[in-house]
Amino acid sequence: MKNEYLPKIAVIENIINETSDVKTFTLQLKDKAIGKLKYMPGQFMMLSLPGYGEAPFTFATMPAANGRFQISVKRSGVLTNALHILKEKDAVGIRGPYGNSFPLDRMKNKDILFIAGGIGMAPLRSLAQYVFKNREDYGKIEIIYGCRMSKDIIYKNEIESWRYNPCTEIYLTVDAPDDTWGGTCGVVCAVFPRIKINPKTSIAILCGPPIMIKSAIKDILKLGFRDSNIYASLERYMKCGIGKCGHCYIGDKYVCLDGPNFSYLEMKKLGLDS
């Protein structure tokens, strides 16, 4: 009988300092005999640090043949603080993958708008990597990424490299620009007038702080995006990842089982109107 709460052991192979409070960890399961974590972009896993407990993190890279994956962690609580102190070769506990993926099938042959805010770029990076790897399956791609300050931007070089993909537009914007910032200023919504894809037939995928999701959905609805074509990755406090602990449910849905990715049509049914 398998105990779903029992983590597998993973080793930190590499740590990248993205910003002053975000680190990206490259992880690999220690016992390769267990096999790889078979996940899809948008799913998450529970990371354990003995003594500190567990917290959910989304995969920040697309599934790789060698089984390596990355997570990007913003220092914001007890566990993430402890995680930031770890070094390469240290071990952590992993279980998952959990939750649903982004609507990969529905996205096929469609134009896609990504809207990311802050650390919300992590799951969308996994999706972007997947989409660029299978570039011919998708239409035009526009990615809007907003941060508070330019020093908060994560995956800077990789995002710049995405511009070389065919039919791809990248818009970076910051709320509080400093002298070094020569790009767009303002929240993600400030970029919306520049979107070229047809809102009526395109799919929008959002991930970011709740306040960004709320205002961005409101504005893309005005552009003409359909309820069923807008997807947001929701963040909730969760303790188990398997629909038992009771923390994350909204209406009759458990974010960890039925989500974390919901269409705006579903969100409205759950009372999460923008």
Add this chain to the structure above:
Amino acid sequence: MKRLFITSENLGLLIKSLKKDCDEFIAPKKEHLSDIIFSDTKYSGEELLNYDGNSIVSPRTFLLPQTEALFEIISVKACKFSAIEDKTKRIFYGVRPCDIKAITLTKRFFIDKPVDMCYRQKIERSTFIALACARRCSEKSFCYEMDAGPIAKNGFDLQLTPVSMGYIVDIGSKKGSQIVKKNNKLFNRSSSLDEKEAKDILKGFRKTAKRINYKKLAKIIAQNKVKESIWDDIGLRCVVCSGCVTLCPTCSCFSVMDRLDGDRGVRLRYCDGCVYAGFTKMAGGSAPFPNHKDHIRRFFEHKLNVDVERYGVPSCVGCARCIEACPGNIDIRKFIGAVIEGAE
């Protein structure tokens, strides 16, 4: 179904025999001030064959204890874990039909995929002997209204229904029939007179109570048609004592923490509740339910709507423990009444 009969004297003998087959015999006993509680009476012999009313705390605590180890941490430094197996064989005796229904609902929830092994290993090694209620346990209880009593329909291995000469015995499972087979001599066939007496219990309840239309109730809640003033009132009365979530036989929310002793330790789950302000608060500081009244609202919505939508039945069994415990006099019966009335 063939119904059996057992005398009080033989029931005592049956318990003696059952005790030999289990590690823990969890049965009602009298605490100070005559309160009934469930306790392991395998060696103490304090169990009551029959009792009035219901236990203060439901037997839920033996399946979902206040704290429970999910697995062992063999080494913090090396990040090594090891599963724990609970091989304890438990017999639950004298469980009221409302609590039997609560266990059935909780079992379905935990065994629904992905399976919670920690709960499953306990429930699969447990035997449940229900004790039907001859009369309403308190004026606040509403088990018949919630279709959870006074006699259990399923979820038990054996059920005893008290009648004047002894107990009618119903077999509810293979485990139950094995107990009867093994202790064959202690049982008789029930007489039509005894069976009539058992039937009269139900008749009595039917005369004085009406089933709640839980589907209609769930729909009103789902459609957000509960008057805001009702939620306001409940929010005002709730002092976050957490009595309701602690005593509710179907509450199962938990949190997780590690307890260490040097380099070793355990990962624990401990009972948590939606009424606490921090229940949905995240590390970054965002709280999807910032208002006090929204917390106690989740308690009501989960019992009366979420579980109806997910499993087709409400997870309130009418035991009235939350009503008894609430210092703010929040009464789920009055809530249900006001919601249905308000929507008409």
